[in-house]
Amino acid sequence: MSSSTTSTPDSNINHASALQYWNSMPATVNGMLGGFPQVSRIDLRGSANFLAKIRRLIQIEQADTDTTAGQSGQRKSKKLKRGADCGAGIGRITEGFLRNVCETVDVVEPVEKFAEVIRNGLLTRKKEEGNSAEEREDEGLVENIYITGLENWIPTEKYDLIWNQWCVGHLTDSQLTTYLQRAANALTAHGILVLKENNSTDPEGRDIYDEVDNSVTRTDESFRKIFKDAGLTLIKAEEQLGFPRHLGLLPVRSYALRPNKNEYDTVDAPEE
Numbered sequence: 001m002s003s004s005t006t007s008t009p010d011s012n013i014n015h016a017s018a019l020q021y022w023n024s025m026p027a028t029v030n031g032m033l034g035g036f037p038q039v040s041r042i043d044l045r046g047s048a049n050f051l052a053k054i055r056r057l058i059q060i061e062q063a064d065t066d067t068t069a070g071q072s073g074q075r076k077s078k079k080l081k082r083g084a085d086c087g088a089g090i091g092r093i094t095e096g097f098l099r100n101v102c103e104t105v106d107v108v109e110p111v112e113k114f115a116e117v118i119r120n121g122l123l124t125r126k127k128e129e130g131n132s133a134e135e136r137e138d139e140g141l142v143e144n145i146y147i148t149g150l151e152n153w154i155p156t157e158k159y160d161l162i163w164n165q166w167c168v169g170h171l172t173d174s175q176l177t178t179y180l181q182r183a184a185n186a187l188t189a190h191g192i193l194v195l196k197e198n199n200s201t202d203p204e205g206r207d208i209y210d211e212v213d214n215s216v217t218r219t220d221e222s223f224r225k226i227f228k229d230a231g232l233t234l235i236k237a238e239e240q241l242g243f244p245r246h247l248g249l250l251p252v253r254s255y256a257l258r259p260n261k262n263e264y265d266t267v268d269a270p271e272e
């Protein structure tokens, strides 16, 4: 979320420096959001709306191939079986959004002190006398916690949803391309891969290297090229609206991706 930048390519990315930066950040929502904790609620609501739209698209596809589904889009939305919160930090997204849409969530996060917050938190808490009904309902939500960067994560489960937010800028283009391929292979038949990231607004249309947190902020065009290179189909892209203008934040875009499928091959300009 940092806004201090210089223009250099993604070859500047150095994982050790990025981890040093994140280890120096507080394990709080403020630390996760670079000093803008007030955008968290709007962001989480926007993510829930985006996912609901995607699930409607997928349900229509399922209904078309499933004669028991009845009228297109009439199927009831159930919780997804397993989701992944990638580059999860302290679990802000799992806590504020994924818990409402997934039965189980796995977490991928390279910084141990952030993962520790999730491990010791409410979402993985064991049943104890005195816990409220709401707490018991969440018991066991987080199952696996992988302490690693996405460039090294080899999924061993199948996921209905793999959510990546404000973290893939720590991967080079080639790492991101191969990571997306691995993640796509770990999706269930109707699974969805989502990236929600800042977009570069460089007037020359370049990706921007951020020397503060050691990440690259990509243009919308760069993301779409990487998705294509990874063999993925972009089924929907949408800009997050509603962040207070005076904060001067970069545009944030959500991308929903699936492995290339014949029925989507004609979609070359996804609806915004």
Ligand SMILES: C[S@@+](CC[C@H](N)C(=O)[O-])C[C@H]1O[C@@H](n2cnc3c(N)ncnc32)[C@H](O)[C@@H]1O
Residues within 6 Å of the ligand: 001, 015, 018, 019, 022, 032, 033, 034, 086, 087, 088, 089, 090, 091, 092, 093, 108, 109, 110, 111, 114, 148, 149, 150, 151, 164, 165, 166, 167, 170, 171
């Ligand atoms: C801006 S925070 C976002 C955290 C969380 N996604 C959220 O939105 O609250 C960036 C996170 O990316 C993590 N990160 C850094 N390098 C990473 C890598 N190579 N792979 C995955 N995550 C990484 C950081 O440790 C940090 O938790």
